[in-house]
Amino acid sequence: MDLLQNTVRPYAWGSPTAIPTLLGVAPTGEPQAEMWMGAHPGAPSHLDRGAGPVPLTDVIAADPEGELGAATVRAYGPRLPFLLKLLAAASPLSLQVHPDLAQAAEGFAAEEARGVPVDAPHRNYKDRNHKPELLCALTPFEGLCGFRPAAESAALLAGLDVDGLAPYVDILRASPEDRALREVLTAVLTADRDVVAATVALVAAALERLAAEEGGSGARDPYTPYASLTRHYPGDPGVIAAMLLHHVRLQPGEALYLGAGVPHAYLDGLGVEIMANSDNVLRCGLTPKHVDVPELLRVVRFESGPPHLLRPEADGGEEVYAAPVGEFRLSRLLPVADGGPQALPGGAPRVLLCTDGRVVLRDTDSGAELALERGQSAYAGASERLQVSGEGTIFRATVAV
Missing domain, CATH: 2.60.120.10 (Jelly Rolls)
Structure with missing residues (x-):
C-alpha cells in the first residue's frame, strides 16, 4: 500500500475552494475542478517506494499481473481499468455523451486512419474504450441527465412563450418520441448560430420574467437550472438542448450512474467520481470546444427514462454502489x-x-x-x-x- 500524490486539474468550471477545503490546504484563488487518482496517462498518480516518486502507470507496467491480479489482466489488459476523481463544479460543465465500446473502437480507428493527431482539438476519440461513470455526492449536487419524456419537454419549452421554440414544441408533441428527440436535437445543433443565439437570449429574458413573477416562491422550480446556463453560456444552443433533460438533485451519499449515449451535464457540487479509464467525450453544447454533430447523433441514445440513481447497499462491512x-x-x-x-x-x-x-x-x-x-x-x-x-x-x- 502506497500513499498517492495526485494531480488537481484547474478547469475553468471548477470550484476554487471545495477541493482545497477537503484536502486541508489553502486555496490558490484558481479553479480546482478535478483531482485524479489512478493511472490515466494524462495525469497519473505518483507513489514512492523508496527511490523517489514514480508514476503509477510505470509501477503497473513493470509488473501488471502482480499489481492488478491475473483476473483483471485477463479481462482488461495490463492497465488499471478505472479512474477515481474528486470533482468540484462551481459552474456548469459541457453537455456531453460517451460512446459504447463498439462506437469507441470504430471512431478511434477512423480518426487514426485519417491521421488526426490524438491531441488535436477536433479529435473525438482519444482511445478505444468506453466511459461509463458514476458520481457519488459528498455535498448537495445538481446535474442534468437523460432525456425527459417528450411531452414534458414540450410543456417546459411552451411555458417560456418564446416564438423561436414553437417549432420544437410542435415536433415534441406530434412525432413518436425517439424521432421527436432526434429531430429537435438535430435542429437545435444545426440551425443558424445567429438565429439560435437570438432565441437563447429570449429564453434568458423569459426566465428572468418568470423569476420576477414568482418572487422566489420556488414555484418556477422546473426552470431554475436553465437560468444558470444562460448566464454562463449566452447564445449557446446547448441551453435549448439541456431543456430536454431531467434535472437531478443528489443528497450526500446518493449517486448517479451514466451509461453510453446518455446526454448529461454536471452543474454544481462536490462528489467522488469513478469511470472506466477513458477520455472519450462527444459534446452537445455549453462549451467553446469542438462539437461534431454527425458523430454526436451516431452516439446519442434517443430514448427517455428516469435517471439511474443509486443508493448504497450493504455488503458485509461496506456500502456498495x-x-x-x-x-x-x-x-x-x-x-x-x-x-x-x-x-x-x-x-x-x-x-x-x-x-x-x-x-x-x-x-x-x-x-x-x-x-x-x-x-x-x-x-x-x-x-x-x-x-x-x-x-x-x-x-x-x-x-x-
Whole structure:
C-alpha cells in the first residue's frame, strides 16, 4: 500500500475552494475542478517506494499481473481499468455523451486512419474504450441527465412563450418520441448560430420574467437550472438542448450512474467520481470546444427514462454502489463503533480515498501501517491483504472481476 500524490486539474468550471477545503490546504484563488487518482496517462498518480516518486502507470507496467491480479489482466489488459476523481463544479460543465465500446473502437480507428493527431482539438476519440461513470455526492449536487419524456419537454419549452421554440414544441408533441428527440436535437445543433443565439437570449429574458413573477416562491422550480446556463453560456444552443433533460438533485451519499449515449451535464457540487479509464467525450453544447454533430447523433441514445440513481447497499462491512459494469466497483466504509479493524477485500487493485476523519490501513502480512487523513488516498495492489481501522470514512475503488 502506497500513499498517492495526485494531480488537481484547474478547469475553468471548477470550484476554487471545495477541493482545497477537503484536502486541508489553502486555496490558490484558481479553479480546482478535478483531482485524479489512478493511472490515466494524462495525469497519473505518483507513489514512492523508496527511490523517489514514480508514476503509477510505470509501477503497473513493470509488473501488471502482480499489481492488478491475473483476473483483471485477463479481462482488461495490463492497465488499471478505472479512474477515481474528486470533482468540484462551481459552474456548469459541457453537455456531453460517451460512446459504447463498439462506437469507441470504430471512431478511434477512423480518426487514426485519417491521421488526426490524438491531441488535436477536433479529435473525438482519444482511445478505444468506453466511459461509463458514476458520481457519488459528498455535498448537495445538481446535474442534468437523460432525456425527459417528450411531452414534458414540450410543456417546459411552451411555458417560456418564446416564438423561436414553437417549432420544437410542435415536433415534441406530434412525432413518436425517439424521432421527436432526434429531430429537435438535430435542429437545435444545426440551425443558424445567429438565429439560435437570438432565441437563447429570449429564453434568458423569459426566465428572468418568470423569476420576477414568482418572487422566489420556488414555484418556477422546473426552470431554475436553465437560468444558470444562460448566464454562463449566452447564445449557446446547448441551453435549448439541456431543456430536454431531467434535472437531478443528489443528497450526500446518493449517486448517479451514466451509461453510453446518455446526454448529461454536471452543474454544481462536490462528489467522488469513478469511470472506466477513458477520455472519450462527444459534446452537445455549453462549451467553446469542438462539437461534431454527425458523430454526436451516431452516439446519442434517443430514448427517455428516469435517471439511474443509486443508493448504497450493504455488503458485509461496506456500502456498495452497484453499477452494471466490470471496469469499476465503488464502495464506502463508514466509521465503525469501535474504530475497527475491518478487512478490506483483495484480489484486485484498489484506490482508497479518505473523505472524512482519519483511518489507518494495515498490511496483515508485513504489519506495515499507513494513516490516511481527510483528502488523502492510497493505492494497494491485488495481492496485498489489508485491514482498516479508525473513525473515518473511506471510498474503495476497485475492479468488479
